[in-house]
Amino acid sequence: MRGKKEPPxxxxxxxxxxxxxxGCWEWTASSTTSGYASFTVPGLARTAHRAAYLLMVGPIPEGLHLDHLCRNRLCVNPDHLEPVTQAENNRRAGAARTRCAKGHVYDVANTYIRSNGARDCRACNRERQQARYALIQIERRTAA
Incomplete structure (x- = not known):
């Protein structure tokens, strides 16, 4: 293993x-709590994918974020990184999800699109409605 005196x-x-x-260059060292490869180049970056892009490609354009085209947060391959706006990065990340936070599949029968373009899970919405209804019933019984 080499020391910190080695080039970044x-x-x-x-x-x-x-x-x-x-084709991913998988990071094997520490990672952030959000799952990104953690690496510091003094004055440049705190995440390895940003450091790799800066060192091998050049500056990240002002106001843009690096999108992992491979959807692998531990990948530092600059060919898998594209500078995009935060909105585009969020849109791509959302489109790549095939399941909701509770694990229900996003498919035609279980997905509806909100007016702002976001997807919602029908099964989760149904569970929330049932929980609200049950709570109202309990409140009515205890009030009586």
């Missing part, structure tokens, strides 16, 4: 494994 790119690549099937 050498340090970064020492902490990756190359996945020949996906």
């Amino acid at each position: 790119l050498v340090r970064l690549l020492d902490k990756t494994i190359f996945d020949t099937q996906t």
